[in-house]
Amino acid sequence: MTAKLTLPTTGAYGSTIAWVSSSPTVISNDGKTVTRSSVGQGDVTVTLIATITSNSVSDVKLFTLVVKQQLTDAQKVAADKAALQIGYSGTDTAASVTAKLALPSVGANGSIIVWYCSNTTVIANRGTVIRPAAGTSDKKVTLTAIIVNNAVVNTRAFTITVKQLP
Known part of the structure; x- marks a missing residue:
């Protein structure tokens, strides 16, 4: 405990x-x-x-x-990385995103989490979704979380698909 x-x-x-x-x-x-x-x-x-x-x-x-004894910084980062999840709106999933994402900024063990998106014209770094125009196709993007606790840094990437407007 x-x-x-x-x-x-x-x-x-x-x-x-x-x-x-x-x-x-x-x-x-x-x-x-x-x-x-x-x-x-x-x-x-x-x-x-x-x-x-x-x-x-x-x-x-x-x-x-x-x-349990306190964790090292590396253990904190590893645990926060393993537990990291994106929060989806409504019925959205990684394969079908239509609305704002919840991107945590702090892990349960105190690690700072900074997010970057491979295409900020589709998802802004704070999780705001800008859906592609109808007829232009869905867009796959990679969201990368950089997890930091003191001098220890690790990353975790998530691939999601933003659905085009109907």
């Missing part, structure tokens, strides 16, 4: 749930704070202990979690 948790404090039938972390400096008792170790220090295993109480009856359940 790498981010905060949402820990329930009540059960489905009204029981109360109290949480205790075996390492509150890594995962707080309420799960809202998660502190990842630095690159090279390794992952940390933490046990969360849930005490479930209803009236005078209690039970305990243990949850073992592994808090």
Whole structure:
């Protein structure tokens, strides 16, 4: 795990749930704070202990979690590249684009993403689509994402087809 948790404090039938972390400096008792170790220090295993109480009856359940160490810049870029997607409008797909594209500018791991299009007369760098005139044919273009985190840079290309106007 790498981010905060949402820990329930009540059960489905009204029981109360109290949480205790075996390492509150890594995962707080309420799960809202998660502190990842630095690159090279390794992952940390933490046990969360849930005490479930209803009236005078209690039970305990243990949850073992592994808090992943922070990623290197190269790992951040690789993960952001792998997860990168273009957002299409309505029923559009890569094979049939007719409306503005959503081009993310920041990856989930903090990498900066800059987009370039092989033909800015069809798609502007911010995803605005300019459809070809009727009778001129659909246009294939390549959108290239440049993914940067500090000194690490990588790219990912997407080929899409912009449909001509009807």
